[in-house]
Amino acid sequence: MTTPPRPARRGxxxxxxxxxxLAAPAxxxxxxxxxxxxxxxxxxxxxxxxxxxxxxxxxTALDEQDLAIRQPKTLSDxxxxxxxxxTAGASARMLGQAFNIRGIGNAEQVASEERIKVTVDGAPxxxxxxxVGSFFSDLDLYKRVEVLRGPASSTLYGSGVIGGxxxxxxRDASDYLEEGETTALRFRLGGASNGETATGGVTxxxxxxxxxxxxxxxxxxxxxxxxxxxxxxxxxxxxxTSALVKGGLTFGNDGxxxxxxxxxxxxxxxxxxxxxxxxxxxxxxxxxxxDVASRDETLTLTWRNGFAASDLLDLTVQLSWTDTxxxxxxxxxxxxxxxxxxxxxxxCPSEYDYTALALKVENKSDLSVGSWQNTLTLGLQLSxxxxxxxxxxxxxxxxxxxxxxxxxxxxxxxxxxxxxxxIIPGLRVDFGDREGRNLPASARGADTSDTAVSAxxxxxxxxxxxxxxxxxxxSTQRMPTxxxxxxxxxxxxxxxxxxxxxxxxxxxxxxxRDGIFADDDSLQMKLTGFHNDIDDMIARNSTxxxxxxxxxxxxxxxxxxxxxxEAAYDAERWFAGLAxxxxxxxxxxxxxxxSDTPAENVALTLGAKLPDRGLVIGWRAQYFDAITNYSPGAxxxxxxxxxxxxxxxxxxxxxxxxxxxxxxxxxxxxxENVFDATYRNNLALDPASGVxxxxxxxxxxxx
Numbered sequence: 001m002t003t004p005p006r007p008a009r010r011g012x013x014x015x016x017x018x019x020x021x022l023a024a025p026a027x028x029x030x031x032x033x034x035x036x037x038x039x040x041x042x043x044x045x046x047x048x049x050x051x052x053x054x055x056x057x058x059x060t061a062l063d064e065q066d067l068a069i070r071q072p073k074t075l076s077d078x079x080x081x082x083x084x085x086x087t088a089g090a091s092a093r094m095l096g097q098a099f100n101i102r103g104i105g106n107a108e109q110v111a112s113e114e115r116i117k118v119t120v121d122g123a124p125x126x127x128x129x130x131x132v133g134s135f136f137s138d139l140d141l142y143k144r145v146e147v148l149r150g151p152a153s154s155t156l157y158g159s160g161v162i163g164g165x166x167x168x169x170x171r172d173a174s175d176y177l178e179e180g181e182t183t184a185l186r187f188r189l190g191g192a193s194n195g196e197t198a199t200g201g202v203t204x205x206x207x208x209x210x211x212x213x214x215x216x217x218x219x220x221x222x223x224x225x226x227x228x229x230x231x232x233x234x235x236x237x238x239x240x241t242s243a244l245v246k247g248g249l250t251f252g253n254d255g256x257x258x259x260x261x262x263x264x265x266x267x268x269x270x271x272x273x274x275x276x277x278x279x280x281x282x283x284x285x286x287x288x289x290x291d292v293a294s295r296d297e298t299l300t301l302t303w304r305n306g307f308a309a310s311d312l313l314d315l316t317v318q319l320s321w322t323d324t325x326x327x328x329x330x331x332x333x334x335x336x337x338x339x340x341x342x343x344x345x346x347x348c349p350s351e352y353d354y355t356a357l358a359l360k361v362e363n364k365s366d367l368s369v370g371s372w373q374n375t376l377t378l379g380l381q382l383s384x385x386x387x388x389x390x391x392x393x394x395x396x397x398x399x400x401x402x403x404x405x406x407x408x409x410x411x412x413x414x415x416x417x418x419x420x421x422x423i424i425p426g427l428r429v430d431f432g433d434r435e436g437r438n439l440p441a442s443a444r445g446a447d448t449s450d451t452a453v454s455a456x457x458x459x460x461x462x463x464x465x466x467x468x469x470x471x472x473x474x475s476t477q478r479m480p481t482x483x484x485x486x487x488x489x490x491x492x493x494x495x496x497x498x499x500x501x502x503x504x505x506x507x508x509x510x511x512x513r514d515g516i517f518a519d520d521d522s523l524q525m526k527l528t529g530f531h532n533d534i535d536d537m538i539a540r541n542s543t544x545x546x547x548x549x550x551x552x553x554x555x556x557x558x559x560x561x562x563x564x565x566e567a568a569y570d571a572e573r574w575f576a577g578l579a580x581x582x583x584x585x586x587x588x589x590x591x592x593x594x595s596d597t598p599a600e601n602v603a604l605t606l607g608a609k610l611p612d613r614g615l616v617i618g619w620r621a622q623y624f625d626a627i628t629n630y631s632p633g634a635x636x637x638x639x640x641x642x643x644x645x646x647x648x649x650x651x652x653x654x655x656x657x658x659x660x661x662x663x664x665x666x667x668x669x670x671x672e673n674v675f676d677a678t679y680r681n682n683l684a685l686d687p688a689s690g691v692x693x694x695x696x697x698x699x700x701x702x703x
Contacts, residue, residue, distance in 0.1 A: 021470045036575035036607070038407075039512070039524040039569050043147045047414050047424070048364070048375050053510050056422060056460035056470035057631060058084060058149040058528040058564055059671070064175065065689070069618075069652050070211045071190065071670050071694040072139045073197070073220070075099070076681075080650070081620060083564040083579040084149050085166075089133050091227050091684040093235040095270055095294055095326075096133040099483035101149055101581040102530065102682055103560045104163030106596045114478050116163040119154070120298045121170055121262050123320030124158075125356050126385050136296035136324055137168070138235075138242030140201060140218045144169040149564070150530060151474040151504045152456050155426030158174040159452035160478025162502045162532060170244055170262055173205035173212035181702045182207050189554075190696030194689050195236055197222030199696070211250060216244040222274075228690040234289060234602040236271030236689075242266040250675065256306035261637030266296045275331060276346055288349055289335040311366040318360045328350040337394060342489045358383040366483045373419075377412040387482060397489030398551075402436040402482045422460040429453050433478045436486040440493070448485060450478035452499060460504075466513050474504045480552075484538050490546035498536045498554050502602050506530045517602070521571035521619050525578075531561040533587030537588075539632035555632055557588030560597075576607035592630040595641035599627040599682050607652075616654045623647040627682050650675045664700040669693070 039053035041061045052059050072078045075097040076087040082415045087348040088106050090096030104115045118125045118135060123504050127134045134274040146167040153160040176184035193197045218241070225236040246262040270692045275287040299321045307313035317347065330348050333339070339348035362379035385404040410428035435447045458472035478500040486493050508528035516523050536554040562583035569576040580602045585594040607618030631640040652673040657663055676691040 004410060011134070019479060021533045034160075036570045036577065037281070037524055037527055038577065039510075039566060039568060040522075042141070043146060043148075045148055045156075045165060046153070047377055047412050053512060053524055053526055054422070054460070054468075056424060056458040056472060056508075057152045057506070058526070058530075058566075060085075060147045060149075060566070062145045063145075064143040064171075065654075067139070067142065067145070067694075068125060068666065068668050069654060069670065071192075071668060071696055072082065073192070075139075076684075076688075077672075078139060078145060079147070080145055080622065081577060081579045081605060083566050083581040083603075084562075085147055085582075086583070086601075086683055086685040087596050089685055090683060091686050092227075092233050093686070094238050094240065094268055095136060095269065095273070096685075097290060097525055098134040098237070099163070099166055100596060100598060101147070101163035101166075102532075102562060103585050103594065103597045114158070114481055115161040117157040117161050117165045119157075119165070119167045120321075121266070121300045122302065122318050122360070123298050123300050123322055123360055124356060125298070125322055125324070126356050126382060126387075127324045127326075127352075128354075128387075132326060132352070133248050133579060136266060136268065136294045136326070137264065137298070138218055138220075138240060138268075140199075140220075141170050141216065141242055141244045141266070142168045143171045143175055143265050148504055149528075150424075150472070151476045151502060151532075152458050152472050154454040154474065154476045155410050155428045155456055156377075158381075158406075158408060159430045159454040159476055160500065161454075162476060162478070162504070162534070164683065167605065168265055170215065170246060171203070171214060172246060173207060174249070176203065176205040176214075176700060177207050177212070177702065178227050183703045184700055186698060186700040188696060188698040190694065192222065192694045194692035195222040195225035198309045210255070211247065211249045213247045214244065215246075218242045223385075225689045225692075227687040228673065228676045230690070231687070233686060233689060235270050235292070237420040240266065240268040246543070252308075252496065254308040255347075256308040258304045260302045261300070262302075263299045264297070266294075268296075268562040270296045275328065275333075280563050286334050288331060288337060289441050290328045290331040291538075292326065292328055294324070294542065296325075297321075297323045311368075314364040314366075316360075316362045320356075320358045320360075321356070323353070323355045325351065325353045341393065345391055345396055345398070345489070348391040348393055350389065353388045355387075356383060365478040371418050373416040375414040377410075377414075379408075379410050379412075381408040381410075382406070395440075396489050397440060400436055400482060400486035400488070400493075402434060402486060404435075404482055405433045407431045418540065420462045422458075424456075424458040426455070426456045426458075430479070434479075434482055434485060436482065438486050439486055446481075448495075450479045450499065452479050467513055468510045469508070470510070471505070471507045473504075474506075476502050476504075478502075478538075480538060487551040489546050489551075491541060491549050491551040492547065494552040494658065495548035495551060495701075496550070497538060500538050500554075501535045503533045504530060516569070517585055518571055519570065522651070523567070523569045525563050525565065525567035527563065529561075529563045532559065534560070536557040537632070540544070542631045542634050553633065555587065555701040557587055558632075559588070559593070560583065560585045560595060573611070575605075575607050575609065577603075579603040586691070587630065587632055590630065590634060590635050592625075593628065595638045596683070597627065597629050597641075599643060599645075600625040614655055614657060617654075618652045620650045620652070621647060622649075624679075624681065629682065641682055643680060646677060646679035648672075648677055648679065664702070666698040667702075668696045668697075 045467040125480040129455040132478040143324040148165040186200040203216040270292040282698040302318040333347040367374040408430040454472040460470035480497040538559040565580040582600040626645040653669040
């Protein structure tokens with residue numbers, strides 16, 4: 001079969017989208033009312049559940065319908081049009097992506113596990129390896145993703161959370177079963193044009209009495225993708241299998257107790273992936289090519305007792321275990337390189353493994369009195385993270401082995417007066433012990449113990465039914481990680497690092513009104529400004545002498561500041577969304593911008609609803625400005641972290657019939673990068689894919 005030229009393929013994609021829109025019959029289900037009002041969604045990860053626009057923090061929740069529209073295969077697909085959030089590292093590859101929130105987080109994974117917390121069903125996830133990525137789970141397993149921006153989340157999730165929190169929630173059997181139904185069976189098939197990707201999945205859900213059970217299996221495989229210029233993107237040829245098993249039981253007086261067990265597993269293989277891409281204007285796999293395999297597992301057991309007879313007790317206990325393993329084999333080193341100790345050990349066959357065991361005990365007390373609605377959350381969290389690594393020639397100096405143990409205790413108050421004034425103070429203390437293992441002689445016997453404190457105060461006040469102001473103050477401390485303390489080669493271990501300290505101020509306002517142009521429409525917007533002062537910021541020592549200077553150093557200071565705007569309009573037949581983010585930074589040593597700073601960007605979404613056909617048709621445009629960044633402590637431009645301006649456009653169509661033989665059918669068509677632009681985000685290490693049409697068809701049978 002002859003492949004059409006690229007302009008012809010663009011026309012074919014657009015014609016397919018239009019045909020799907022016009023061919024859909026009437027009698028189809030309308031999209032849930034208010035779905036496109038992102039600020040009207042309930043946020044669950046901030047303590048007690050509260051509406052996003054009424055939360056004194058920048059927050060965003062993506063639900064199952066958002067994920068269905070995006071059909072994400074990479075993290076960058078998930079966070080399109082979410083202000084202040086981007087991915088770093090790989091752009092089109094399934095593996096190799098990390099998180100960046102407000103200029104915190106990078107592809108080299110320097111302490112991103114502490115500055116940005118990632119959870120799956122409440123279980124903390126950990127992985128740090130040089131330009132490998134931090135998240136390895138199949139995105140088809142999840143029904144919800146919450147993003148909590150800023151350090152206000154540090155009370156509940158851990159001291160040192162400067163960037164924020166990203167919380168993933170897996171699917172439940174009840175997502176597929178209506179009242180009175182006991183069994184559901186869902187089939188899904190899909191594909192993507194760029195790389196000729198094929199996907200498939202089957203989900204079984206069952207309910208009996210007060211118990212429910214879900215089992216899901218997904219499979220995806222695809223070839224090498226191309227960028228907008230038709231160049232192959234190494235590492236995009238993939239093969240992945242994922243599974244989810246989850247069960248829940250409700251019991252006790254008035255059904256006030258729940259027990260949930262969940263296990264997820266994703267196995268991924270990439271062929272001909274860059275060992276460590278160098279980024280820059282031109283993508284070059286300098287260190288060579290390798291085959292990469294990963295396995296990601298998460299197991300959680302959660303018990304909740306609401307104590308229906310007591311306002312003082314609402315207890316949740318969770319035990320979790322996670323394991324992430326990655327292996328590089330069949331390495332073909334770049335020109336002039338070979339497997340040698342030190343820096344070039346990166347081209348040796350190697351494997352990395354992170355295992356974490358955690359226990360969290362949390363109680364919420366209702367202390368309401370008079371016009372005040374008061375909730376006090378007290379918690380305790382224990383965790384032990386063990387990291388292992390090895391190469392074909394021995395220990396890996398730049399990826400030290402060791403164990404990190406933590407004990408955290410915290411208290412969070414939520415005080416609301418007459419639904420008008422909200423005050424949220426928080427305090428957390430973490431005690432940490434880090435122990436290196438199989439280290440070079442210069443780093444042995446240097447086990448460390450430390451304490452980190454996080455304190456925050458947030459408030460919100462409704463000036464009227466439409467306008468509210470909010471703000472927060474936060475002070476966080478972050479203990480050095482195993483990577484930062486014990487990494488070596490060519491430089492020596494950094495045993496004298498000080499704690500990183502950040503002070504953050506946030507101010508913002510919200511505005512909302514119904515009946516703008518019609519009786520049933522609504523407009524909501526939230527503007528947030530922030531300023532981080534970071535002392536003793538820990539950064540990679542890019543200029544230190546080999547064998548003498550430490551691998552990591554404390555910078556004198558750093559500043560990160562910026563603003564975000566999120567707005568949405570929703571009516572019976574139309575919807576629109578706007579997301580804008582601007583981040584600036586300054587290295588206190590050089591006065592230059594830090595390398596993790598994202599480019600200013602804006603995303604505009606416009607769409608139409610066709611209730612008589614049960615269709616939603618939308619268009620999303622994103623614009624990123626040019627940016628020049630510098631490595632920490634250096635005065636030379638970091639070309640890998642700088643980039644030119646670009647814009648990209650996506651189309652999406654959804655259709656879900658409700659009546660007749662097609663009831664339960666769900667069709668989603670998404671066309672990414674419609675104009676086949678060639679570009680690279682400044683935080684990415686490789687180019688983005690060219691035009692890519694994704695089609696998925698799902699059918700749910702219930703009885």
